[in-house]
Structure formats: structure tokens, C-alpha cells
Amino acid sequence: MRRVSIRTITIAAATAAALTLGNGVADAAATPGAPGAGDVYFPDYGNGGYDVGHYDVRVRYQPATDELTGTTTIAAEATQDLSRFNLDFALDVSSVRVNNRAATFHTEGEHELVVTPARQIPAGSDLNVVVKYAGIPSQVVAGGFTGWTRTADGALAVNEPESAWWWFPSNDHPSDKATYDVSVLAPDDVQVISNGTLTSGPTAELKGWNRWYWRSVKPQATYLTYLAIGKYDIETDTAADGSPIINAFSTSLGDFDGAARAGINRTNEIIETEEQWFGDYPFEAQGGVAAPPGALGFALETQTRPVYDGRFWRRGGNTYVVAHELAHQWFGDSVSLEQWRDIWLNEGFASYAEWLWSEHEDEGTPQELFDFVYASYPADDEFWQVLPGDPGSDKVFDGAVYDRGALTLQALRVQIGDQAFFEILHTWLADHRYGNGTTDDFIALAEKISGQDLTQLFTTWLFTAGRPDLSATTKLARSSIADTDASPAQPRSWDRIQQVHQAHAALGAS
Structure with missing residues (x-):
């Protein structure tokens, strides 16, 4: 997300207009924006030619029929002279306006909305897009699946790497983050939860209908923007810094209700603990939703x-x-991946945070967990054939991305020592705060701070098939592990950590 001053935009627009009026050069140079953001795994995700600054998403949802109608306004900046551009979206569109004029549009494939504005858009100028649409999201299939989950009392717009297609048009790639206003009109017997802070509502707007207004003021990727609509018990509190804590618990949790509250209500405590490892919490609100x-x-x-x-x-x-x-709020949300092949920067780090939390709870140290994971997968196991640093589009959420990613971080920590390791984490998160990063960026930072050539370590753990020989690659050599498949004692935290991986494996199969 790039911020440009009003004066800069005005000058750029005036200059472009002068060229257009004078000799038509700007018109002749205008070209279509790319139909993808350049991702090597998902080449048709995202789009080129513009940079979104803000989304205003305003929808009405009827749980009884799963009908959704909406108007999304996109405030963006053209990054080239645009003759047309694409949005990622899968519902039926009734109209599109660009810079206060009706635009023509058509669909290509399952999620490409191609928009041709009435006037070409000069590079550096405002791009204001208003899209009106409707549909039954749970009946729309794109990419072989439906990213909208209908529940007994509402719906969930929650998925990765794509979920926006089913409820708002967007530039659907983490490389283009934006701020958000999300406004939802729903029956007054359900609740609506989304990102950030509740700025207003629920407010009666029609008989039997309430509107909810949610706002996110920090840059946010499209797949991290969500809706949870249904019957929820919402609890609110305030953190020590004055920011809101908002937790929501589905009324259908049944026997799981007490445990869900016991876990999610420790959110603030866990954030305060993770701040010691990662630096200040990066966002304006916190909480959790038990679906x-x-x-x-x-x-x-x-x-x-x-x-x-x-x-x-x-x-x-x-x-x-x-x-x-919650570790993802730093690794994945504040610092987002530039390409989906760098997914280990999200999942390996969040999995390693579980290991740190395990030690904090006195249920097993990161080294104990490293030893156990390493020994749990025999040398001929398929686990060792997946490369966390480049797993392939079909294995983005493979268990090896999580576990071998965490193994990589423990190998790095032992190799360079605690002081350098945690300095790397803090610096990485500070340098890329609210932006994006790549694996190459992280390796370069690790080598700079540690003063070591870490080529062999990262090549072995991230990019080489087969179980690494500990004695040959790191200071992690432990004869009982390196030379045999004998398992050490299972850390007490392992059973619960496995729940995380098993559930994420289900995500990868969705």
C-alpha cells in the first residue's frame, strides 16, 4: 500500500490531462493492467496497474437464504497509464463506476472482473471504483471450491489464500495491503464480527435489521479480512494500552464452550508474552472468534x-x-509474504512460537520439541521430501511447511546463539512492519546480524529433500538422534500442538 499526497496526485493528474488534451500521447500510451500480481504459484491472483489504499465494503446478508448484496468502493492509485484493469471477484456484478463515470465490464474465467473505464487513467492519479453486486456465495464455485462457509445460523467468510472473491471485489494478493471499513446489515437476531474496532452498532436501520460497522486502520491483506455472522456471545474488555479486546463465542459450541473461553480469554496474556520475543503488538485491537x-x-x-x-x-x-x-499477527499479518512460495515465513514462525510458548508454560523446550519432531519422521518419510522454502502450490499448507519451518528456526538459533537469533526476529519485524518480505530478505538479514555465512544451513533445511544430517549441518548434533531413529521423551505440549497441525492440514485439503 503506497501513500501519495493530494498535491502529488493533483500535479500528476494535471500533467497527464495536459498531455491528453495536447497531443493524445497519454491516451496512446495507456495499456491494460496485468491480470495477475506475478505470483509464481498463483499467477492469476491479484492484479497489476494499481495500488489499493482503502476498501469500503458495505453488504446486506440474509442467513435464511444465504443471499448477499453489496457495494464496495475501492480507493486506489494507478501505477501506470491504464486503459483497463482487473478485479478478483466471483459474484454477479450489476454495475461498475470508475471516477464518477459508468464503466463497461465483463468476466473472464472464474474470478476475473475486467473493467474498462470511460476515460483512461493516468499513472499516479486517483482510481475510485464502485462495484455493485449480488449472489448466493455458498453456491459459487471458483478454483474448484467455495470459500464462503454457510452455517446453521449464518456464515463465515474465512479462508486462505483466497476468501474475498465471495463477498467483495479486490486486488487479491498480500503484496497489495490496504485499510478497511466493513459495514454489514443483518437480521437483528444475529451478530456480525470482523476485523479491527467496532466503530458503531449494532444500529437498527430497518425493522428487524441491524447494521454493524468495523474498521481496520493498519494495512491488511485481503485474505486476512473476514466476516463471522451468526449467533455469538460477544465479550469486550480493554488491554493495558487502552485498545479493545473483543472475543466472540458461537452459541453452538455446546460442551466446548467453557474450554473455548478458557483458551481465547488468555489472548491478551499470550500477546504480552509474545511481545517479549517479537516486539510491540502491531495492531489496534485484539481478540478471537470461536466458530x-x-x-x-x-x-x-x-x-x-x-x-x-x-x-x-x-x-x-x-x-x-x-x-x-497470535504469532501470525506479527509473522504473516504485519509482515506479509511477497510470494505464496514464501509461506514458511508465516507458518514456520508461528509454529516456532508454539515451541516458545511451550517453554513458557514449562511443557517442553524448543530443543526438546526439535528432537521429538526430528525423530518422529523416519528418514524415508514423505515429510522430508517437501521443501519448506519452495513447497509447490499443491503443498502450501503441508505439515512440513509448519514443522520443518520450525526446525529451521531452531537450527538457526543454535547455530548463531540466542542474542543474534532474537535480534534477527525483532529487526525483521521492525524493518518490514506493515509491509512484505521474502525468504531471501530474511536470509540476508540473518547473515548480516550473525556475521555468519548461513548458506548451507538454509539450503539444507529449506531447499534440500531428505532428512538433514544434524552432525554435518549444524551444532545440533545429538548422537542418539542423529545416528538412530530412537525417539526422545514426548514433550507434554506435543498433543496440543498436533491439534494445530491436524486442523491446518484440513485447510490444505479444502
């Missing part, structure tokens, strides 16, 4: 307020999934 059991099959780090399938609480308070998703 109906079985509705999702996974948890997702939706910005400011993760959403958890209710089944995470089937064995008790499970703070490990909370520690995992």
Missing part, C-alpha cells in the same frame, strides 16, 4: 482477531492454537 464446531476445520490468523473452529477446544483450553494464530 461453530466443524464449520471450518481450521483456524486462521484473520488480522486483529483470529477465527478458530470450535473443535479446537474438544480437549480443553488449548492455548497452543491461540499462541500460533
Whole structure:
């Protein structure tokens, strides 16, 4: 997300207009924006030619029929002279306006909305897009699946790497983050939860209908923007810094209700603990949503307020999934990946945060967990064939991305020492705060701070198939582990940590 001053935009627009009026050069140079953001795994995700600054998403939803109608306004800046541009969206569109004029549009494929404005858009100028639409999201299939989950009393717009297609048009790639206003009109017997702070509502707007207004003021990726609509018990509190804590619990949790509250209500405590490892919490609000059991099959780090399938609480308070998703607020949300192949920068770090939390709870150290994970997968296991640094588009959420990613971080920590390791984490998060990063960026930073050539370590753990030989690659050599498949004692935290991975494996299969 790039911010440009009003004066800069005005000058650029005036200059472009002068060229257009004078000799038509600007018109002749205008070209279509790219139909993708250049992602090597998902080349048709996102779009080129513009940079979004803000989304205003205003929808009405009827749970009884799953009907959704909406108007989304996109405030963006053209990054080239645009003759047309694409948005990612899968519902039926009735009209599009660009800079106060009706635009023509058509769809290509399953989620490409191609918009041709009445006038070409000069580079550096405002791009204000208003899209009106309607549909039944749960009946729309794109990419082979439906990213909108209908529940008994509402719906969940929660998924990764795509979910926006089913409820608002967007530039759907983490490389273009924006701020958000999300306004939802829904029947007055359900609640609506989204990102950030509740700026107003629920406010009666029609007989039997309430409107909810949610706002996110920090840059946010499209897939991290969510809706949870249904019957929820909403609890509010205030953190020590004055920011709101908002937790929501589905009324259908049944026997899991108490455990869900026990886990999610420790959110603020876990954030304060993770701040010691990662630096200041990056957002304006916090909390969590316990969704109906079985509705999702996974948890997702939706910005400011993760959403958890209710089944995470089937064995008790499970703070490990909370520690995992909250770590993503730093690794994945504040600092987002530039390409989906760099997914280990999200999942490996969040999984390692579980190991840190385990030590904090006196249930097993990161080294004990490293030893156990390493020994749990025999040398010929398929686990060792997945490369966390480049897993392939079909294995973005493979368990190896999580576990071998965490193994990589423990290998790095032992190799360079605690002081350099935690300095790297703090610096990474500070340097890329609210932006994006790549694996190459992280490796370069690690080498700079440690003063070591770490090529072999990262090549071995992230990019080489096969179980690493500990004695040959790191200072982690432990003869009982390196030379045999004998398992050490299982850390007490392992059972609950496995719940996180099992649920995320379900996500990868969705």
C-alpha cells in the first residue's frame, strides 16, 4: 500500500490531462493492467496497474437464504497509464463506476472482473471504483471450491489464500495491503464480527435489521479480512494500552464452550508474552472468534482477531492454537509474504512460537520439541521430501511447511546463539512492519546480524529433500538422534500442538 499526497496526485493528474488534451500521447500510451500480481504459484491472483489504499465494503446478508448484496468502493492509485484493469471477484456484478463515470465490464474465467473505464487513467492519479453486486456465495464455485462457509445460523467468510472473491471485489494478493471499513446489515437476531474496532452498532436501520460497522486502520491483506455472522456471545474488555479486546463465542459450541473461553480469554496474556520475543503488538485491537464446531476445520490468523473452529477446544483450553494464530499477527499479518512460495515465513514462525510458548508454560523446550519432531519422521518419510522454502502450490499448507519451518528456526538459533537469533526476529519485524518480505530478505538479514555465512544451513533445511544430517549441518548434533531413529521423551505440549497441525492440514485439503 503506497501513500501519495493530494498535491502529488493533483500535479500528476494535471500533467497527464495536459498531455491528453495536447497531443493524445497519454491516451496512446495507456495499456491494460496485468491480470495477475506475478505470483509464481498463483499467477492469476491479484492484479497489476494499481495500488489499493482503502476498501469500503458495505453488504446486506440474509442467513435464511444465504443471499448477499453489496457495494464496495475501492480507493486506489494507478501505477501506470491504464486503459483497463482487473478485479478478483466471483459474484454477479450489476454495475461498475470508475471516477464518477459508468464503466463497461465483463468476466473472464472464474474470478476475473475486467473493467474498462470511460476515460483512461493516468499513472499516479486517483482510481475510485464502485462495484455493485449480488449472489448466493455458498453456491459459487471458483478454483474448484467455495470459500464462503454457510452455517446453521449464518456464515463465515474465512479462508486462505483466497476468501474475498465471495463477498467483495479486490486486488487479491498480500503484496497489495490496504485499510478497511466493513459495514454489514443483518437480521437483528444475529451478530456480525470482523476485523479491527467496532466503530458503531449494532444500529437498527430497518425493522428487524441491524447494521454493524468495523474498521481496520493498519494495512491488511485481503485474505486476512473476514466476516463471522451468526449467533455469538460477544465479550469486550480493554488491554493495558487502552485498545479493545473483543472475543466472540458461537452459541453452538455446546460442551466446548467453557474450554473455548478458557483458551481465547488468555489472548491478551499470550500477546504480552509474545511481545517479549517479537516486539510491540502491531495492531489496534485484539481478540478471537470461536466458530461453530466443524464449520471450518481450521483456524486462521484473520488480522486483529483470529477465527478458530470450535473443535479446537474438544480437549480443553488449548492455548497452543491461540499462541500460533497470535504469532501470525506479527509473522504473516504485519509482515506479509511477497510470494505464496514464501509461506514458511508465516507458518514456520508461528509454529516456532508454539515451541516458545511451550517453554513458557514449562511443557517442553524448543530443543526438546526439535528432537521429538526430528525423530518422529523416519528418514524415508514423505515429510522430508517437501521443501519448506519452495513447497509447490499443491503443498502450501503441508505439515512440513509448519514443522520443518520450525526446525529451521531452531537450527538457526543454535547455530548463531540466542542474542543474534532474537535480534534477527525483532529487526525483521521492525524493518518490514506493515509491509512484505521474502525468504531471501530474511536470509540476508540473518547473515548480516550473525556475521555468519548461513548458506548451507538454509539450503539444507529449506531447499534440500531428505532428512538433514544434524552432525554435518549444524551444532545440533545429538548422537542418539542423529545416528538412530530412537525417539526422545514426548514433550507434554506435543498433543496440543498436533491439534494445530491436524486442523491446518484440513485447510490444505479444502
